[in-house]
Amino acid sequence: MGDLGLNLPSLIAFLVNFVILLVILYVFAYKPILRMMDQRSDKIREGLEAAETARQEMARSQADTQRALNEARLEGQKLIEQAREVAERFRDEERGRAQREAEAIIARAREDIARERDAAIQEVRAHFADLAIAAAERIIERSLDRDAHSQLIAGVLDNGASLRDDG
Numbered sequence: 001m002g003d004l005g006l007n008l009p010s011l012i013a014f015l016v017n018f019v020i021l022l023v024i025l026y027v028f029a030y031k032p033i034l035r036m037m038d039q040r041s042d043k044i045r046e047g048l049e050a051a052e053t054a055r056q057e058m059a060r061s062q063a064d065t066q067r068a069l070n071e072a073r074l075e076g077q078k079l080i081e082q083a084r085e086v087a088e089r090f091r092d093e094e095r096g097r098a099q100r101e102a103e104a105i106i107a108r109a110r111e112d113i114a115r116e117r118d119a120a121i122q123e124v125r126a127h128f129a130d131l132a133i134a135a136a137e138r139i140i141e142r143s144l145d146r147d148a149h150s151q152l153i154a155g156v157l158d159n160g161a162s163l164r165d166d167g
Helices: 008-141 146-166
Strands: none
Touching (some): 008 146
């Protein structure tokens, strides 16, 4: 090997030094670098998993919020519908009550009118009786000739008819 310009003991020393250097680099440099890269990779993976979990939680939260919003809308619509029904029932009840009150007022008015009419008829009858008595008194005071008697009765009847027309 000497012809090639290689010194065998130097070559062996270089090879031994190279292997020792590789072992030292592997133990002190390569392993810590690999460990650090694995740790960083784990942290990145954990961060991605946390981000995915957060995204899923956010999606779940949005779905829950949307569901709650829809339920609130439905509940609001139900409340509005119930309020409409209550208002309609109240309106119908009030209309019925007003109708009953109006009918009661009309019935009282009819009763009052009937009483007034009956009182007027009684008054006319009493007045007519007074006229008949007055006519009888006049007949008795006058002579009972036939013409005077007929004329007096016709006058009394005319007065009674005019009183009835006025009443």
